[in-house]
Amino acid sequence: MISLIQMRYLEFQTNSGDMVDITNRVTQSLSESGLRSGLATIFVPGATGAVTTIENEIGLKEDMKAALERWAPGNIRYAHDERWHDGNGHSHIRASLIGPSLTLPFSDGKLTLGIWQQIVFLEMDNRPRQRKIVVQIMGET
Amino acid sequence: MISLIQMRYLEFQTNSGDMVDITNRVTQSLSESGLRSGLATIFVPGATGAVTTIENEIGLKEDMKAALERWAPGNIRYAHDERWHDGNGHSHIRASLIGPSLTLPFSDGKLTLGIWQQIVFLEMDNRPRQRKIVVQIMGET
Amino acid sequence: MISLIQMRYLEFQTNSGDMVDITNRVTQSLSESGLRSGLATIFVPGATGAVTTIENEIGLKEDMKAALERWAPGNIRYAHDERWHDGNGHSHIRASLIGPSLTLPFSDGKLTLGIWQQIVFLEMDNRPRQRKIVVQIMGET
Numbered sequence: 001m002i003s004l005i006q007m008r009y010l011e012f013q014t015n016s017g018d019m020v021d022i023t024n025r026v027t028q029s030l031s032e033s034g035l036r037s038g039l040a041t042i043f044v045p046g047a048t049g050a051v052t053t054i055e056n057e058i059g060l061k062e063d064m065k066a067a068l069e070r071w072a073p074g075n076i077r078y079a080h081d082e083r084w085h086d087g088n089g090h091s092h093i094r095a096s097l098i099g100p101s102l103t104l105p106f107s108d109g110k111l112t113l114g115i116w117q118q119i120v121f122l123e124m125d126n127r128p129r130q131r132k133i134v135v136q137i138m139g140e141t
Numbered sequence: 142m143i144s145l146i147q148m149r150y151l152e153f154q155t156n157s158g159d160m161v162d163i164t165n166r167v168t169q170s171l172s173e174s175g176l177r178s179g180l181a182t183i184f185v186p187g188a189t190g191a192v193t194t195i196e197n198e199i200g201l202k203e204d205m206k207a208a209l210e211r212w213a214p215g216n217i218r219y220a221h222d223e224r225w226h227d228g229n230g231h232s233h234i235r236a237s238l239i240g241p242s243l244t245l246p247f248s249d250g251k252l253t254l255g256i257w258q259q260i261v262f263l264e265m266d267n268r269p270r271q272r273k274i275v276v277q278i279m280g281e282t
Numbered sequence: 283m284i285s286l287i288q289m290r291y292l293e294f295q296t297n298s299g300d301m302v303d304i305t306n307r308v309t310q311s312l313s314e315s316g317l318r319s320g321l322a323t324i325f326v327p328g329a330t331g332a333v334t335t336i337e338n339e340i341g342l343k344e345d346m347k348a349a350l351e352r353w354a355p356g357n358i359r360y361a362h363d364e365r366w367h368d369g370n371g372h373s374h375i376r377a378s379l380i381g382p383s384l385t386l387p388f389s390d391g392k393l394t395l396g397i398w399q400q401i402v403f404l405e406m407d408n409r410p411r412q413r414k415i416v417v418q419i420m421g422e423t
Contacts, residue, residue, distance in 0.1 A: 059221035
């Protein structure tokens, strides 16, 4: 048993409203780490993106987009926009609601995800972004 | 000081809309682990259930049910339902909103929960389910 | 490489609706721990407060307050209030929605936060509170 902490970064380009399935990239990071048992933490360094799990099918992509629009509509007043004029007040509120962090236990070298459950990054910002997401893997060989 | 990672699974039957208090089972898992200091991670392997904390009293059970209905109503259109015809589009959206994962520090062999704060599994699905929830305990003796 | 787990507590007074930026206090706790690589977990022991990240500027403070009011209005019926008469049913629902826990990877002795991303405690309760927030730092020197 050797305890280790490894940091990986997932880099990708997004467009506004994208739901990016990062499950395979997290699985690959875990595989490369050589760790068998522990905790994988996905973290979004930034205030206009978030991470959660969902069944990644095209219907739910549309439904999540509609839900975010209901939870923090893009067309209402935001004090943030009046101060900064970047028009992404709703992006910030949506990101804080869903949250920047996700912790996933793994065992026997495998994430404990359900079969129909994927890890997704949600691009809340109102413009394309170059994202660099943290995947920290902490555990034992 | 010995560092250890232990996996436990909580199995139970649910009905649609159930709020299941799992605090005692998590506390027991922690006690059985023999670890004194560390992090307990509760994880829902599945896309239609979630975990959070709440004061587990009958009034808030009703209030949370009403809130979930406001946040993702059961009676609006979901693209997921149009594609898969299982009628649980709202279940998926609610689960992604609340999230599948909860991390709880423990110290002196005790979770750092508040007195009126319980760990609850929220069954969002629209039918009874057999659930198997992950409790991972990572830390030191 | 020495593995360690350290517990810190952040104590402060709040008023109802406060958004308290605790980034500097978490950073200081990390610095004092002497750990270089690992996971910092922020946990709210209590059912009427929550933790998330946001760009801590005065516009978003107002926008988050308005969003919480939309997500769980203070002026609708709560079964909790009918039973307990403390008028904070909405506080509980808001806290469960945002969540009590936040996990932050750190590396080279630094949190992996974005430049415009701060850690905030959200006081959801309807009265001033004395809060004691858990900061657990787990990792390696």
